[in-house]
Amino acid sequence: MSVVVCGEAMLLMLAEPGIPLERATAFRRSVAGAESNVAAGLARLGHPVRWLGRVGADPAGKSVLAMLRADGIDTRHAVVDPHAPTGLLLRDSHPSRAIDVQYYRAGSAASRLTPDELTSEMVDGARLVHVTGITPMLSDSAHLATVRLLDLARDAGATISIDPNVRLKLGPPDRWRERVAPLMARADVVFAGEDELELLQVDPGGLPGLAVVKHRDKSAGCAGLRQEAFSVPVTDPVGAGDAFAAGFLSGMLRGMPYETCLREGAAVAALVVQCANDIDGLPDRAGLDRALAASTEAGETVHR
Template structure:
């Protein structure tokens, strides 16, 4: 297994018209979820990917599991639970850059997942474990589940990548900081946005962030800067990489997940920092040009064409 993620899946209700939700009458059903998007992104790039979760034993849960399996993600660590409906969220699209999310996660199926149920061998077989701040924000017990996975990864020498991905609709800034900083001693690669870094470390300056996390043993940090690309620090080297231009910004949801999947792919390929950043930026650029949470996640061939390594044959 190349990559293992853990998180929830939500039925995503994408509006078919833009504007405030109270004026939207039609929606298209999709499947989303931060960690799940990363798993799908890695699978489309050709990595062997697994996802750990729980789904409601209902039609939405069955639909989600079939969709995820169809994307080539291993779902052997996913099971259905009774009494907890599969979660749903609605997107409100005002324009490509202004998108609001409304979550309905009460009594989430993932509440039934406990640390003792984590298959240690499954985690040990992975090359990379990817976690975010979304899963632990859903329920207090999810923090213990994540810590269990992190401890297994740490003692087994599995690389851990961490995207804080803070959702302040799900918990307070204080709770987020207290929980997410407790994960840092287990993290090898930190992938953070500027606002998240400001909340966690009191700064959005990369060098200052590196100094903040160095006591935890983290020497590999990537700061995502949106339309300004990303800047990375690895092996005492700092590199700025500009964003890859796209024709239009259609839907920014999932761009960070796309960046993470691209960067994880580069780590498994043992690429240099500059190549890793450029590739991850390219994946994020591709994602925002397509509506939907994971519909725009590219295949490896798409990236080879975008980066000029391969020519597209249209007819």
Template structure:
């Protein structure tokens, strides 16, 4: 297994027409979850990925597991919960470029995930463990599950990749900062956005904020800068990788997950950090050109064509 990840995936409903959801009478149904987005992105790019989670023993849970399995992701460590339902959320497009999301996930099956759900041998067989700051916010048992997965990864020399993915509505801000900094200190690679970095450390340039993260323990820090690209800081190099322009941003949600998938795919393919960041920028850009969290995730041939046909650059410092 190349990458194992764990977290909640929910059923996603979006009105078919723009505007406030109160006026909607027709919805499209999809699935979405940060960690499964990454797993699917990796699978499409030719890597082996596995996803650990709990879903309700309901139609939404069955839909989620079947869909993710159909994308080539290993779901053998996904458990059906008989006591809790699958989480739901709604995403409305209020105007071009303006989105609003409403979650119905309290007490969901995924929030019941516990350390006993984490198989040490499964983690040990991976090259990377990918975790986010969303999962520990769901419940104390989810927090303990993430720590357990990281401990197993450390025990077996599996590289730990952490995306802070701040969700302020899920938990008190002080608790969020404490846990996110704790997980950052345990990670080998951290993939924050600028808003997340400022939430943890206050104002600063990408360079300064990356240094603050690195002071906490990770070897590699990649600062996601949206359409501007990304800044990377490794032990012996740092620099900027320019973003890729797109003609129209259809849906920005999921771009960060695509970035993570692209970056890990690059490392797995033997690219160095700057090259892997360029690939990450490209995947993130491609995700924004399609509606839905996973619909824009490319297969490798299309990704390489996209990169070849658009200007991009890198400046090492």
């Protein structure tokens, strides 16, 4: 197993493009969740991926697991909770207007994640373990479980990757600083926006691992390198950060230099924002190669 991710996966009900949430009558079903987005991105790029997490014993949970498995993601260790529901996310989709996101996750199966549900077997042989700040913010037990997972990852010799993925609906800034900032200090790779670093009061230069910073102008940089965002028509910006992380981490897993990792991350993000939901635009390896070639080579852009 190359990659292990652990976190919340919810059922996403996405309103028809351009229609405000309160006016929408048609919705499209998909999966939402920062960790599951990264899992899908890496799986499509050819990396064996395992997802750890919890869903309810309900139709939404069955749908989430089925969609993860459809991308070849290993869900054998997923917990199906008969006493708690799968989380639900409702949102609308606009290219240039504020997007309304409504979470229904209180008391969800994912929030009941506990440390004793995570074992060394789940990360045995993993080269990379990826988490976000969302999971430790779901509940006290989920926070302790995240700490346990990082301990297991370190014992297994895996690279630890963390994206704080700050969502203030989960808690105020001081709680994010209390729970998530210490986890970032334990990571080998941290993905974070400039605004997140400021909110968390974390100096990227003071982190022991590699800091990959997403700038306000949509560029990203690390180790003195900077990659501009590709100029593409934006259909929906949600999911760009997770897509960037998947592209960057794929390059790392293949031993590519940081310059290539940044470029591939930017390319995957550019493909995702051209689609309405978080995962439809995630490419396979051939699709990413074609996108990179089209960005640098003049001529025919239609794949025939």
